Amino acid sequence: MSKVSESRIDVFSDAGRRVQVAREWIQAYSPDTEVLVLAHSAEAASDLQMSVVNSTGSWFGMKRFTLNVLAARLAQHALADSGRAPASNLSFTAVVARAIHSLQSEGKLSYFEPVATRPGFPVAVARTLEELRMNEVDVDSIARLERGGKDLAAIANLVEQQLQESKLNDRAALFRAAIDSINSPENTPYVGLPILFLDVATRSRLETRLIQELAAPSPRVLATMPKGDERTIAAFEAALGCKRNHAAGDHDASSTSLSFAKQHLFENSAPPVTPLDASVTIQNWPGEPRECVEIVRSIQAQAAEGVPFDQMAVLLNSPGEYRSHLEEAFSRAEIPAYFVRGTTAPDPAGRAMLALLACAADGLSAKRFAEYLSLGQVPAPEANKDVESKWVAPNDELIAGATEAESEAVTELVGSSAVAKPEDAAVVDGALRAPARWERLLVDSAVIGGKERWIRRLEGLANEFRLRMEEAAPEDEARVGSIRKQIRDLDALQEYALPLIERLADLPARANWDEWLAHLRELAVNALRQPEGVMATLAELDPMSSVGPVDLYEVQLVLEARLHDLGVEPPKRRYGRVFIGPVDAARGLSFRSVFIPGLAERIFPRKIVEDPILPDVQRKDTELTTRRDQLEAERLALRIAVGAARERVYLSYPRIDVQQSRPRVPSFYALEALRAAEGKLPGFEEIASRAESTTRARLGWPAPKRPEAAIDEAEYDLALLANLVESSKEEATGAAHYLLTANTHLARALRARSRRWLRRWTPNDGLVDVDDLGRQSLAKHQFSARSFSATALQNYASCPYRFFLSAILRLDLRQEPAAIEAIDPLTRGSLFHETQFEVLTKLKAAGLLPLETGSLGKAFDLVDQELGRLAGDYEDRLAPAIPRVWQDGINSIRVDLREWLRRMADSDEGWIPDKFELSFGLSDRGPRESDPASVDDPVAIIGDLKLRGSIDMVERQGDRYRVTDHKTGKARAPKDTIVGGGRYLQPLLYALACQELLDGHVESGRLYYCTADGGYEERIVPLDEDNLPILNSVLIAIRQALADAFLPAAPDKDACTWCDFLAVCGAFEEKRTSMKPRDRLVQIKALRGLP
Template sequence: MRVVLSSSAATRLEVARQFIRDAPSAAEVLVVGASRGAADDFVRELARERPATFGLYRLSLMQVAARLAAPLLAARRQTPATTLGIEAVAARAAYDAQHEQSLAYFAPVADAPGFPRALARTLEELALAGVHGSQVVGTGAMPDLAELLDRFDEQFDAVAAVDRARFLHTATEGASSPAGPYARCRLLFLDVAITNAAERDLVHALVRRSPAACAVLPVGDTATEAAFRPLAEIEYQEPRGNGLDRVRRYLFARETTPAGDPLACVELFSAPGEGREAVEMARRILREASGGVPFDRMAIALRAPQQYAGLLEHALQRAGIPAYFERGTRRPHPAGRAFLALIACVQENLSARRFAEYLSLGQVPRTEGREGQVGQVGLRGQGQEGREGQEGQVGLSADVYPTSQDEVFGTLAERADQQAQDDDEGEAAGPAPRAFRAPWKWERILAESRVINTADRWEARLAGLIRECELQQQELTRTEPESGRLKYLTQKTEDIGDLAAFALPIVRTLDSWPTTARWAEWLDLFAALAPRVLTKPARVLRVLADLEPMGEVGPVSLDEAARVLAVRLGTIEAEPKGRRYGCVFIGAPTHLRGRTFDVVFVPALAERMFPQRPREDPLLLDGDRRVLDAGLETQPDRAELEKLQLRLAVGAATRTLYVSFPTVETGEGRPRVPSLYALEIWRSMTGRVPGADELQRAAARASNATLAWPAPEAPDAAIDALEHDLSILRGLIEEPDARARGRARYMLQLNACLHRSVRERHMRARKSWSHYDGVVHVNGQSAPLLAAHRLGTRVYSLSALQRFATCPYQFLLGAIYRLRPPEDLEPLQRMDPLTKGSLFHAAQTEFYRRLQAEGLLPVTPDRLTHALDVLDAALAHVARDEHDRLAPAIERVWQDEMAAIRRDLRLWVDQIAHAGDGWVPMKFEWAFGLKGSPVDVGRDPDSRPDPVRIDNRFLLHGSIDLVEEHATRKTLRVTDHKTGRARVKDGFVIDGGKTLQPVLYSLALEAALGRTVEEGRLYYATTDGGFKSVAVKLDDAARRVGVEALEIIDRAIETGFLPPAPAEGGCTWCDFMPVCGSAVERKLRKKAPEPLADLDALRRRK
């Protein structure tokens, strides 16, 4: 056998190629790579130089082990356990030991969430080193580890499963057979890493039966070097000492490095933050590609993928650079995280917060249609029995293979693995319809419903939220019937019903889960749930299949099962999509074993990123490891392994090496400093260690990237159009106006959105009115559209018409376009204002009707005591009825709000009892022109279904809170009750068009009943309003002012002049501020005032 050691990957691959060239033409060669991909790359490159290639097998070491062990395991009816299965067994061993109180040292932490995973890692390391429980002796943690290691082995024996150590021992047994697979093959070990005694024994067994063998190893891999040393004398091929070979030779060298200058083939640069560093890498990739380097001859070695993977993906997409993320890069898995959120929902007593977390991950499954689904399961869960009956038949499918990403299964289940990947990530041929219209709205609905937890509360609160929407609809129908919110509330009610139809059966299923069960029972429950709640459940089912060998272990709690699943379902190894050729290779430094690239990038050479801080095993400290004397890894070994990561990255580059580090930690806003590895790269080039300031200045000059301007100095170096334009602007800012004028015009020609935005801002700043300001004139197309919204054609409420005086554009958006603002959630400590207003008016109406039925109206001082009793009874009736329907989220909030309503109503009754003005209430909630049966919605039975015409021209509809008749004059009075603050002044008529109810409600009542109305008034019936009554005498002048207000509004619609022209302070509380922007009032002062004459006249009305 021949073993060659070199710091250059190119040198090692050349030795490997020569070994195959020297083999007899009829010989078969087994190429064992550090990974299957590396072996494939090597053989493909070799095949390019030969006319034909036969007899070359390409596998990783674990795949070789799988092929050797599979026949023996099948004969013994044993199943290999995956990493997840091993963690489950470790969790079970710890649980049993804790339950039997046999742990002493680990007893305080045995129930900690991370303990099973850490224990599995430690026990597996001991097993791979060939350590048995009887050998683990000593004090402290050693007795507990011995106990747990024995239990660990017993659990595997009980379920006929094998862990990684037994799996490798079985493979070694298979390799000892001269008739086994690959027995006659020559062996080539291509940068294979041997990390434990079990792997070492397997390699030795393979070499012993092979006719010839060769191994190439990187410098610094001391464990693998020690494993091959008994087999052959190790040859060291020293680099030539020029260019990159100089860096490789003196990297971490103990010998003195000769002085030299920085190398052109090594560039050290920095950037302000990881995101900008990713952009700078993309810039250099484009530069190299323009120089003729193919994308697939460039690689990025990520030592900190959790910080860089997403940023790199985004930066490369911006630059149009195809990327290939090698297997091993871990990413969040939406389906797995959604499933874990549902398990956490059960753990937290059916927490709505956890269910909302599940919804936020976009995993609501697609089914055949919304109507059928909602019909199956209503708000109260009709049809649930049928689903539960089907549920009992659902389990892990017989054809679901245990296809873990662990390379133990890389060969045994490649086909099933690929099928699962296609099912999970592939898109269907056509878009499948969703069962529900808007599941993306459910998360907000849950937050608004304040379900909190428990199955009963889920049903009560969702039903209560529907009732709350109904109350809000009633209040809006009373005050503003054409509001855009009415349609929104109807849609919202349907969405709540959809949420209930989907969520309540799942909640009931989760509520039925046991507290403890055997693993087999948990797996059946999980597997039954996954297809119901996940769009793509394939990966979750694969992980559950990994645990099937543990089925007889138990009983275990749901908490324990969730801890085992958490790591594997929360994140996954990113599956490479397609082939890597034509793409920039992105992976960990270990993925560069057995590979070479023309250009290699090594980012993140900053403190705490690369190198990463080595940490001792918390369960088996280095002192105890040395006592065992089993070759276990210690801190010096871990430090050497970290150095090996940099050696592998540097060794893979054949032409150019880029080394970089971030200078700012953008998440915390503090500076970063280069790590010792960055200094070591500089030392290996120049022979001296630079000062930190010198290194940072040199790196900053290489990129010249700053936080102040996210673009390069030269536009030609930009990675996309955005950077190019910013770079142009960066230069123009410093130019004199005369030279800079017009040089950025091309941006307006190339970017339609930018052109539209800039032109609109310019035109709105001009004095003349134009269509950029809004609707300011009519044409042939808009005239018939606006004609349909004139006051004589379409019916309006007074609340909508009052918007015109505040701002014509607000009127256009709210009353004509019927837009609505986004809804903000009310704080838990306060009732929704619309709901509270509806309850207040309902209590007032109920109070009046009870007194009317008793013939005790009006309320007088001598009837006050009885009236207050009637009020309390009416309010109690309304509160009791609505409490059952609304199912308030927090009882104390409901009680406080009802107490506040009761206080205000009692003060209001006291006020009207002492009024002594001779007015007798006769109609309550009298409506005109509103749809629906008056009795059904609590209106006066004599309400008029048709709208009313004012001055025989203008259509109105609405609801009058109270109509009173004077006891002697027999004239009528209109009262509109307000629950807010009094904002009108005494002596007003229409308040500049902002308060139309007193006059126009009076005119509407006269037109409908044919009786004289003497006055209209606003009554502020709460403490906030001071119980203030503001009356308007309905004389000829008031009547004329009311009609003129309608004429002005109708004329504005007719002429199409509805611009953004707010009254002073009108934008402060406007719902449509995001549409217009905050500078409307300032721009209005520059506009021509003549077209606003009508609006100004209206606002001057008293």
Template structure:
């Protein structure tokens, strides 16, 4: 019986030798065990192709060692009631072991709570079992291994070592899949453990012939294969120059000396560098295109072999841009919507039922169809919550490339379109995985101020529903049909949201604060089956955690820590065959495959080679004493070197090595790997330094960090690079030599044309243009803006004040109705807006009660009674605000309320000093169409002023003097901005005193209005009153404001012109629209012509 081991550094030579042996087999059955199914299929095709049609692959079993072991052990595992365990399940089992043996952990006791300990322990114990290690000297590790094995038996789980052991027994008994007469081919199988060697030994025992093909440098696999096969012949292949230009490189890597006087052709070894991993992959894509065009190399004869899997995303993006078809051996990853939706729910529970997190869940399109009552479907029974393991778990169980055939079509479960629901969409709250009107529920959650526990969800949503119902009734009484119908639609959307959301919120609130993993798995499984349209993957991951069921004291943060890495990303298997596509894989996945050209990215320190460290739980010194089959740092270093040998050996004609010069994420330079120097040492016959490596790389590609395009436009991989390369060339030429070379850009790309023209117009100092806001609008826009003229619609004083600060801000806020997005969140401090709103509410309720109780005007005798009412009203209003805003820090809120109370008492006391004036109207509104108007004199219609304005708003306080004269008071709770005895309109930015006084004249034509007052009614404003008499100057100033705004609307002239004449800040400093305009408006607008803004400048000068 022939037992041969063939060793070669060349993948092509190894595949040829295996194909030659395979073609000569006459046995009816041959088992081809390769590192991957792709490799096994490749050698079979090669053997058949070389037989000139005389051979077929009938009877040839193509498999991997892991898949073969699983196949052999399947029946016996079922008989014993054992289930193969995934990596996550084994980590869970180790977590249970650590938890159960916390008192006997010895030296590991200080790190028992660290989340990385179960993972490290699973790795170490797995290696010990694969090595069949006995008599462990470390008592702690020995106890943990015994406990681990006991847990495996108790939970009926089979780890890889147990599966290999059972498969070995089956193979020796010849009751497995492979017949006794099957010849055995081992193609680049990465044998690493004693358990694997014993399985191969059992497979070889009755095989009529066996061949093991091993890559040079894989000393561990060579040793184990030689022992397993009991070889009768060992063949060591030394490539010569006739086999290709890389023969010297294959043989010389990591050798003692370089061959003198010999040199690998420059075109066979290429080194390049780029600023960052992403740009590095772009340069690789560029070379792939050049190789295919110039050398006519088929795409499937090229490969990109990775040492760091994180490069995969960069390769996907670069090759997508270059329109190069690629084949990923392990498939690609993409965000998993169902997993992320479930993680959003867990985040919602962890963040005290955060409405923002719940909105995130709703937006991910994984909402299930609701039941007839509008609620989520009921949770599946425990017995029905079963899901098959995903591809990633199967890969961990049986090894790389386990599947016999890859599907030609995508998995319908992954890519199928949602089916139309049996109920009409307009009758559903949810359809196709998301609520029908996301903008409605998001706004409703904000309006309801849903912050906090489940009780607040119910009370706030119920409160909003009651408010909407009251508003509908009030509008119906006023015959405001359109407004009432709009609120009815709003109420219907709110009811749909309540029916669907509240049951899930209750489920989230019912999650335990701390529990065993078993309780968590039960609760989370029920939640997933109820809250997700496709819960299978979540249920599969939870199923893997079953061995951890008894581990106690697990809180939700630990649950999220375990689940997030597995649920956030989904691995999508590659479809179809690899032919006609560039092959992308790790170096281990490329075993047994040969290519003409191979690209090896990432030759930088800690990427390739990766950092080699000892196992912290079982150091190398202890490993060497325990078993020669346990890997040590020497073996790990050899594996890193082997990875380079495999990558270089996979190439027949050319190898391209690359490295990133920069770590873009951390903004620091990267050090090239010494592996690059080693390759150049062998290729050039002498050892150079890193400067030589950099010079070599620079001669290949001129990748610049500041300009992501090649030096020559002909080398561009897509349109964007082509355009940038051309522009760089044009910009470097003298202006007189440029003759319209870039003209095609503005013709071919309307978006670029618009962007360039827009940028030029924004920074053009010669004129104001449409890029500067609303300037010279087309007729359609002008007609639209005319609908907002001052004689056709109403404005509030606050909106008009925005005009003086910046006309464009006025346009965005008053015309386009833009505003910052609101998100419900617990406040940490009371902001000025909240403080002002609360103070105004207290003042309104207090003054109303004082009037109703006959305590106005106030006297010294009634002051104490007024204070008692204030002391009753303030806690009432503060409680309502506290319920709505849910402050995060109660003490800070209470201190703010205490300060407000002190200010209001002083405000109340000072009312006595103004005994000539009596409060008569409070929150007098006009034009607001408030369904519950605050004052009996309020009106739904705006007030038309003689100056040409239609005004809407609400006057905080109207007071009547003893002689019947009126004045309007606007309460302010901030610092003083107006100047006493100077301010009239404050440059157009303080309009309430004058405009409210004019409004009172129209609303009370029989009364004389003397002035308007800004009352800074808190200690922040020193209780200062700024009175603005309603005289001719005030009327003229108000008319100037109205005319300026009216003319701007008629002309359609509302440019970006922020007021920058203020000390230390400008109108842009706290503007809500900085994201719209950009950060340089103060600088840019200073350079614009000021003549068209003369009227605005005059308005701003008006005190």
């Protein structure tokens, strides 16, 4: 290899100096001279060209590339001649995943076998293999390693085999092809030109070899390097055959704190001890979100001083910690931002695609389908579903470099899902196509999963709706209209969901990637409102077409990490926007002001961990990176970030870890930056004190000291209020009145919150002091106007507002369609009661009541028969996730039912079970199993109360009756209960209803805890002249509360603990209402004291 005629390596800590030297080097040529510029990023190359053009007026011959793009360009003809294609990083990961899956399924992995099926394992192995291949490490040497060497060598060999069979070139193969093709005639336009390497980083042997081959025929080469990048500098010295230019100098003529920091950072030297000037600022803030807001505030201040947005940058060492917070802060302040290529953001379309794949993997799970619906990606009916027209080019540098023209490979991502807004969602009858009603329909239909079950359950629900509409009274227009709306919603759900379920069911069990990609593209265009990001990701896998067969698990493994957060395509030009990106993206760029957040431990620097696949001890005597190299890279990151600033650098760190609620300390890098800037090393306490002295920030009050410095309206309001707290009464009065007119919702919320804690009753305490409209609405809920169930009336004693929410507003807990893991108490109770009804009905028909000991065998057989049948129906409806747990629950019910029957046979009280599920007033519930003596209308009992419900069992003894309400839980009612403070009304209410329905005297009502949990205890309440006045006292209290429209949130002691409406009221109702006047609660207090 001949030495280049003239080469130079200039090393500076100041990015501005590096860019200046590069510009002067180019300007030494005439504007029409062809010059090859290789920069670390496309942004750096573009900035340099713009700088040159601004200085010279024009320039025609500059060829700008990154090293990856040029390598792809040099190799493209060789790849085309051999019929091979470049593999993106995603494609290479897929090949690695295929190899691991094959070896693991064949039992050929030993060391890595325990972790081979973990989702992150293929990604980690792919990263290690790429490093090994880029450094040309021999596979045989890997096999000799003690810890996992044989496994890793086996994976590497199989990956190489599959790459060859699939005619794929990974990054290493592409670089080798570029090196071999560099002197081919097709690459003449790129070879033999003067070359500028602008802050190009090299991390592998193949990169260094390519640089060497490019430089050899070049008449003149300049390489600029950031100070501290020893690995890259050494590689360039070897490639160019020259040493770094020590005579270049690296001393800024100015004596600012910033210039001192650049010169002495991580050096053994130090500047004279001088206080910090305005060029270096250190601050801390309570948490990363607040830190990002303060960065935006400082950007606004810099812009006010005349610094353009595109001359400011936010450089991140841990982008994942800050990206979302910065995005929100810039959006709030309406400052245009340029997130560099490679920045990722949560993507609704990608996550919707993953939810659909999980739905298919989980047996067409309704829960996963509901998750997909919740992401708002249901496409419009008129949307274009043609796959070809929806094709999007892959967003990968290697593939783009091999296929695109030399013009900038930057295109705007049309309709980027990362910034999509849902306002344009399609509508049906004025409602969103994916309404919350669809999720409710999935719950009501009990789909759970399975293609046939989807069809059967949705059709069954449709039939049920039609039956309800037929049974509804024609004059009940509201109910008929509601049912029709449900039918329309269900029709829309069936029309959309069933074809999609069919498509998911048709996904192959195993297939090559070309077949999978065809299915996935069809799924994307038919199921996603904005499929562009997903389609671009799938395009990266096109070179994998012949690889396979793979199953759905492998497909999910490959796509999950990429689709969860998709890359955000930056705007076409970065000018006029604040530059935001990882520190490495700033190589070759210079800004007037730079913001460096996160100078706290484990953020900057990040925690140094060795490669889990190939530890450092096995990397010795190689050119692979070790923890020492990672440490140097962390130091280099701070050098680059500080060096990118020409005028000011803002250092900051979060003093609180918001997620873990613990304090954070500044990192040693923050201390080192200050030492380099001011000549002395501060302590942790000193730096914290200095950083806080310039800030006034509280975690619980996110606003600046001065309202004028607010970044948006919300901050302005909070800042104003904070100052008013410290103002005199005269100054504060009326100062914030504008808030009440600026936002009606805020005004209503503030007044409601304030009134709830007043020491008097207000309308914000529940249904209290209603107006005429409220009274008119409540008129149809009086005792005389409608019926009530005993359960609803019992809620009044626990809390009047609970009674209002459940009985008047009829609110209920939201349910999710999911396979149950255990039988919950409500399901157990329903199954228990239905089995009791069927068993008792058949025993009566067979003439086996009253039950005797000799008939227990037949009774037990009936229990087994009916419980088995009903349990099968429930199992089909609920689809239990763990059959053994379900069966154990059924067996428990069987044991309780048998013991209940045995105790019935042993009883000598003389009561004969006569009627079962004697219902009244339940016609609106649709067809149900009930006793023939049941009536459709509610029963009028005491006064004007009309009762609705169903009596589990009516027993007869001569002309006397006893009603029984079976309970399947613990016996919580005291043994001498009559109404139990209004909480146990069923015995007396049902006894009165039975007396109205049957021709005979009802002696008593009974609560029978007929399971082992309840100890088979009973609470018998006689229906006599002593107990009726007690019941009447309860009903009078409820009747009066309805008439007075006074149903406040006044819970009984501990009533909120298990209340379904805790989310409505909050957790402090018992404490809050204890401060209210007690005079209006006299009646309910007296009610709660009843026996």
